[in-house]
Amino acid sequence: MAKIIVVTSGKGGVGKTTSSAAIGTGLALAGKKTVIVDFDIGLRNLDLIMGCERRVVYDFVNVINGEANLKQTLIKDKRVDNLFILPASQTRDKDALTKEGVERVLNELSAEFDFIICDSPAGIESGAMMALYFADEAVVVTNPEVSSVRDSDRILGMLSSKSRRAEQGLEGIKEHLLLTRYNPERVLKGEMLSVEDVKEILAIELVGVIPESQAVLNASNSGQPVILDEESDAGQAYLDTVKRLLGEAVPFRFLTVEKKGFIKRLFGG
Amino acid sequence: MSEHSLELKGSLFPLSVLHCSDLSISSLQSLLTAKLAQAPAFFYQAPIVINLQDNDSNPDFIALKQLFTELKLVLVGVTGANAAQKVAAQQAGLAVLQAGKSNTAKAVEPAPQSTTPERSAPAQVVVQHQAMDSKIVEQNVRSGQQIYAKGADLIIKGAVGAGAEVIADGNIHIYGSLRGKAIAGASGDSSKRIYCYNMQAELVSIAGNYWLSHSLQGEFWGKPACIRWQGESLVISELV
Numbered sequence: 018m019a020k021i022i023v024v025t026s027g028k029g030g031v032g033k034t035t036s037s038a039a040i041g042t043g044l045a046l047a048g049k050k051t052v053i054v055d056f057d058i059g060l061r062n063l064d065l066i067m068g069c070e071r072r073v074v075y076d077f078v079n080v081i082n083g084e085a086n087l088k089q090t091l092i093k094d095k096r097v098d099n100l101f102i103l104p105a106s107q108t109r110d111k112d113a114l115t116k117e118g119v120e121r122v123l124n125e126l127s128a129e130f131d132f133i134i135c136d137s138p139a140g141i142e143s144g145a146m147m148a149l150y151f152a153d154e155a156v157v158v159t160n161p162e163v164s165s166v167r168d169s170d171r172i173l174g175m176l177s178s179k180s181r182r183a184e185q186g187l188e189g190i191k192e193h194l195l196l197t198r199y200n201p202e203r204v205l206k207g208e209m210l211s212v213e214d215v216k217e218i219l220a221i222e223l224v225g226v227i228p229e230s231q232a233v234l235n236a237s238n239s240g241q242p243v244i245l246d247e248e249s250d251a252g253q254a255y256l257d258t259v260k261r262l263l264g265e266a267v268p269f270r271f272l273t274v275e276k277k278g279f280i281k282r283l284f285g286g
Numbered sequence: 287m288s289e290h291s292l293e294l295k296g297s298l299f300p301l302s303v304l305h306c307s308d309l310s311i312s313s314l315q316s317l318l319t320a321k322l323a324q325a326p327a328f329f330y331q332a333p334i335v336i337n338l339q340d341n342d343s344n345p346d347f348i349a350l351k352q353l354f355t356e357l358k359l360v361l362v363g364v365t366g367a368n369a370a371q372k373v374a375a376q377q378a379g380l381a382v383l384q385a386g387k388s389n390t391a392k393a394v395e396p397a398p399q400s401t402t403p404e405r406s407a408p409a410q411v412v413v414q415h416q417a418m419d420s421k422i423v424e425q426n427v428r429s430g431q432q433i434y435a436k437g438a439d440l441i442i443k444g445a446v447g448a449g450a451e452v453i454a455d456g457n458i459h460i461y462g463s464l465r466g467k468a469i470a471g472a473s474g475d476s477s478k479r480i481y482c483y484n485m486q487a488e489l490v491s492i493a494g495n496y497w498l499s500h501s502l503q504g505e506f507w508g509k510p511a512c513i514r515w516q517g518e519s520l521v522i523s524e525l526v
């Protein structure tokens with residue numbers, strides 16, 4: 018039985034796909050057989066960030082409609098063992114996913130994998146609801162600004178009322194806060210909320226803080242999940258996050274303004 | 287041996303207690319009608335006990351029962367009765383109850399109604415609610431969620447997020463931060479209050495009288511606070 022983790026946020030563009038790719042890859046690196054499922058039907062982003070866009074033949078909707086089976090559709094990552102991608106369709110509209118269809122596919126994946134990472138679309142409409150409905154755990158991706166925090170609060174409400182676990186009266190979805198695009202300098206200037214502010218408002222356990230980083234942009238431009246860039250701050254922060262998801266206690270890093278030395282400044286540390 | 291078992295166990299139930307100096311039918315009818323109009327749903331078919339502590343008259347309990355039924359109330363008994371009153375009450379089929387401790391004590395001020403000041407104050411009806419139901423929410427109320435405690439107090443162990451709404455016919459107690467809206471006394475009872483551990487509300491309202499966030503951003507913003515209706519306006523004060 019796989020553990021199903023939804024990566025969600027409410028607000029768009031906060032780093033869900035970046036985080037899904039990084040966390041999925043990190044779990045596979047830790048030896049867990051992992052599949053990342055792109056629920057963002059119509060946009061198709063995950064395959065770009067994973068660098069497998071030219072290998073997409075069939076997609077999630079094809080599998081749901083019975084036009085292809087999982088074996089034909091899953092894309093095996095070329096860099097990391099145990100890592101697979103179930104791509105979304107670019108040509109369908111977002112209502113192509115049905116609850117029964119999604120359940121059938123997740124059940125089938127569940128028999129094969131240790132972790133299923135669901136990359137949710139933005140918003141609180143059917144696509145996002147579908148992505149979170151079957152989840153066991155949720156990574157709530159939040160940027161340190163008021164509107165993102167508000168939308169995360171909204172999504173947390175959905176997780177506790179609109180999920181399968183809520184509807185069937187099972188133990189609730191385990192919620193993790195992932196703060197991304199964190200910029201300690203701007204926090205210091207009062208332009209962004211601090212880790213403590215966000216934790217206080219959302220009142221869920223913090224699983225990671227990913228700094229705002231050029232490395233993320235470089236990584237997505239080269240179609241490589243940033244967690245594989247082990248030298249980078251964001252890569253290391255995602256590695257820490259994966260360890261915490263697996264139950265390890267790891268101290269938080271990259272929370273304070275770092276004084277850049279001459280060498281670092283020269284090479285953009 | 288009988289197959290049907292029977293059990294008789296002691297139990298505690300919430301009851302409303304009526305205090306009124308004049309128990310004549312005509313007077314009580316108009317006073318009660320006015321009281322009920324403030325919160326019609328709240329007292330609908332509510333079980334009522336009449337407190338006779340400060341009353342030596344010999345009320346007509348059968349007629350009182352009739353009146354309560356007409357007003358959609360259920361008269362179940364009396365308390366604080368003298369010997370003669372006890373007998374009369376029992377003959378009318380009412381229970382005679384030991385005076386319990388009132389959990390709202392004497393703090394329930396009768397709302398100063400628009401009685402014409404020249405006339406001497408008429409007998410006032412104070413319906414004290416002995417033990418109101420309460421609805422307890424054990425987690426945070428998130429943005430977009432709404433919770434309504436009908437005919438009850440609302441107790442929230444967590445925070446109320448921005449964009450969330452908590453509503454009660456009774457009082458509201460929030461042990462976390464209040465960043466959304468809190469509406470107490472929703473069916474019109476202005477004696478209800480809002481208590482919260484950290485006041486950052488978008489809106490607070492008591493019996494339809496409301497304040498928006500900017501009216502709250504003073505001394506108590508981000509602090510523990512209590513909101514109540516006093517005289518002609520809402521007032522905010524410290525919790526303890």
Ligand SMILES: Nc1ncnc2c1ncn2[C@@H]1O[C@H](COP(=O)(O)OP(=O)(O)OP(=O)(O)O)[C@@H](O)[C@H]1O
Pocket residue numbers: 026028029030031032033034035036057062137138139197198199227228229230231233234237251
């Ligand atoms: N830690 C970071 N530092 C700098 N840029 C980042 C970081 N995380 C994400 N970004 C950038 O933010 C943008 C949005 O990221 P991403 O696509 O992962 O968000 P999303 O939540 O999946 O968006 P959508 O809601 O559209 O699906 C991308 O350009 C990405 O490179």
Ligand SMILES: [Mg+2]
Pocket residue numbers: 033034035057062136137138
């Ligand atoms: Mg995305």
